[in-house]
Amino acid sequence: MLRRETWRHFDYWLFGAVLLLSVFGIVMIRSAIAGNAELATSPRNQTIFVGLGLALILVLAAVNYRTWASTTRLLYTGGIVLLIGIYLIGDAAFGSTRWFEVGGINIQPSELGKIILIIALANYFSNTMDDPHNLIWILKSFGITMGMTIWVLLQPNLSTSIVLMVIWFSMLWISGLELKYILIFGGLAVVVLALFLLLVVNGVKIPLIEGYQLQRVVNFVYRDPNATHGEQYNIEQALISIGSGGWFGAGYGNGTQVQLRFLKVRHTDFIFSAMAEEFGFVGTAIVMALLIFVVIRCLYVARKSMDTFGALIAYGIATLIFFQMAVNIGVNLNVLPVTGLTLPFVSYGGSSLLSLVLGIGLVESVAAHSQTLDF
Amino acid sequence: MNRQSLEPKNEISRGRLLIVYVLIGVVFLFFLVRLFTLQVVQGEDYLTRAVDNRTREISVTTTRGQIFDRNGIVLARNEASYNVVVTPANLPGDEGAIQEVYRRLSDLIDIPVNFGNTEAETVRNFTPCQTDLGISQIVYIGDSLAPYDPVRIKCNIDEMTARIIQEQSSDLAGVSIEIEAVREYPTGETTAEVVGFLGPIPAIEQDYWENLGFVANRDKVGYAGIENYLNDILIGKNGSRVVEVDNSGQILRNLEAPIEPVAGNSITLTIDTRLQAAAKAALVNWMERKSLQLGRPYTSGVVIAMNPKTGEILSLVSYPSYENNRMARLIPAYYYNQLNEDPHKPLFNHAISAEHPPGSVFKMAAAIGILNEGVVTPDQLINDPGKISIEEKFFENDPNPRTRDYVCWIFKSGGSHGDLDFLGGLSQSCDVYFYKVGGGYKDEVPAGLNIWRLGEYARALGYGQVLGIELPGEQNGLIPDPNWKRITVGENWSTGDTYISTIGQGYVLSTPLQVLVSVAALANDGKLMRPTLVKEILDSEGNVIKPFEPDMLWDITKDPLIHVYDENFFQTDEVKVVEPWVVDLAKVGMREVVVSGTAESIFEDAEIQTAGKTGTAEYCDDIARPLGLCVSGSWPAHAWYVGYAPFDNPEIAVVVFVYDGDEGAILAAPVARQVMEAYFELKTAEKP
Structure with missing residues (x-):
């Protein structure tokens, strides 16, 4: 297992970029706590998460990813059990039940679910590569996805559900989804959306969608000029933070929006804005480029993979990272409504980091085992 | 069929992967452009907004100057008042802890935790300090308006409670004590008509005051x-x-050197609070006593005492008045409405703003006029048969003159004065004497003083103009003339108009202050001093920055104020002075009033030598008319007395006016005597 060949093909560029982003994240969180006593332990915690996370990457890289293909069924069942478990017994926090506490660390089963779904879908699509890519084939993959997603949606956790659906669609597409189905799905989506809007406008309460989620969307589409507090306030302050950064930023620890706490949730959802204020356009562009590099590198691993299963895993992880990053930055730049998605590797939080390092570990495994064929 | 195990092969589509790359590239580029727009293109705007976020300009309250009386007694000062405030944003995080804070606070300040509702109507009518809502409701309203601004829960708590709340601050998160400077008037109602009161910056003047750096709803201005x-x-x-402030509004540091507030200057008034109290008591007690005696109400009156040589107002009483301490914190609507709707106008300064017919006290103007113009000689005897009839001519050669009777006041009791010289006419306040010399009478007085020349002497004594006392709302009174009548009444001037104007009736109006100043000017040998309330202006440390300086407006014996009229009563360019002997004789006349004249009985046993003039001014106003009091022949009348003492070296001049007081000698003169006596008693008491 720990053969020299493993480390010869280990993707040091990818690992390096992740390391760089994670360390930068710790540094940025340290600035973003801005004297808030409740967050004082965050940099230390994040350092521990990153340390553990990097170790996890190395461990996963050493394990042949093909092992996971044979245990897909087990992983998938385990994931669903955890999600149901959280639905039944989890702690209520911020109105939605999302995590287990394991040894002081909060673990969100939905984060594990992302990785499990990627493995499960990679397994399904690689096994059915030669089957006709008809509606049955699509519906089966949809069934696998929904089996997982339904529990996340029930928490309710809309943003993660969307991530799961995006992963499914992205992997479906790379596996050869025919154009006519895309058109059919597209048309269907438009009809469903129109129906949904019609119901909302008529004040019909839609199950599984909480009031605050709708409010966020409404705030984004139609800005109430009187709404100076609350949601609108957060996004306004984020824009001011980003905009005031200029070319080179206010300097580390000098951003007034961050340090005087005008910017809210600045160590998690809005850490991008904090970074933009203190490091400016140049610094932010570099971090964005680094994130894109991680995505590209994952896709590179996917391309170089010896088999479809590995390629689909790497591709799925790339999708996950890119989508989370794009949504988070989009929210910060006020081109998307507010969601709870964090900036990969940079934002504070052990749970979101967990799924990311698991993902990177898998990608490294694919890279490391791309030259060795052991059955 | 598992090909993977036989012949592993990467089957993902390169073409589709390429599209993914393109998509990533597009998104990345879009984000870069968006980031560039925000940070570089619009960077300046956002930077300004970031600066605005953390920068706050705070107005630091200055201290209003104090007001003292002439002996240093405090008439207006600033007192610390303690208000309980809650800053909604600083309350504890969870609802249970908030309720606990409310309960503790409720026990301390006796305001219920929950009372009333927070409906739109309640919120609209909400005024801090003036509400019976519970703590939760007040905080709810404050939170919805400005969560980082403290909202007042209870105002003006005692110092002890304030200290207890401060000591328990660790258990009362979000609760604090606000110390507010509140104006206090230790002498209250005694000096309210002089000192006045404060109120919030009126909406209509908000821009003006804000430009001067004052803050609406916080700073107060004089009302x-x-x-x-x-x-x-x-x-x-x-x-x-x-x-620089942080998000919670907490002040972190000065961004610029602070500009310190400049405290207001203090003012020492010429008022002697003791004399003011004595004068007010004298007036009110006398009015009440006479009310009981005569079985009719006396509702309002004025006393003003002044040093005739310097113009210093020693006391200024306008009754009824109000309690200015009730306006100190805020102006209570019910109290203000009550004052405003009172028919006797407590908010109105009767001493300077009320314009009434002066009656016989106005004869002093006519008196110096007739002597100075040589209408009569001092010794010339004029006959008062009690009643005279003249032909009322509205113009020269009026073909249909109306014959009208003009009576002397003594005629009402069936008598007459007989032949009177100047001193007799003045001291007896003989109306017929003044009719004849004022308007002319047949061959006895071929040419009277005439209304034009009467006006000249009245104005020289201060009538018909604002004298410049430091109080708002001073009125100028009215000296009528034929032009004025034509324009205002639409009728020609008649001989009778001159007759009644000469005795201060008809259209003549004056304020009590003008009456006082007219006699004070004579007492001061013709030197008319501007009446003033301000003795000294002090800086905030008590140093005199503007000492007292008497302000002489003019000297009628030196400044040529009197216009000379030709035989057709057209004004010429020639001007002249009032001869000093005329002034002296007028003073002797006023002395005769208290020795042998209309006020003889009032002053007969007085220790000090005084001089003065009574007045009973018939009137018919908006109050009397509906009551059916305006009956020809027995009009209602105001009581006047104006006098000074000591006669040879005057120190105090006093005017007393009692609205609807009828006989000046009965209602007004005794009050004036009491005020003068109080003045000299106080003076004696001061001597070691």
């Missing part, structure tokens, strides 16, 4: 009295600080 008229001296100048 009445000295507080209003000399507001600019008292108010000072607010300081300002530009500070």
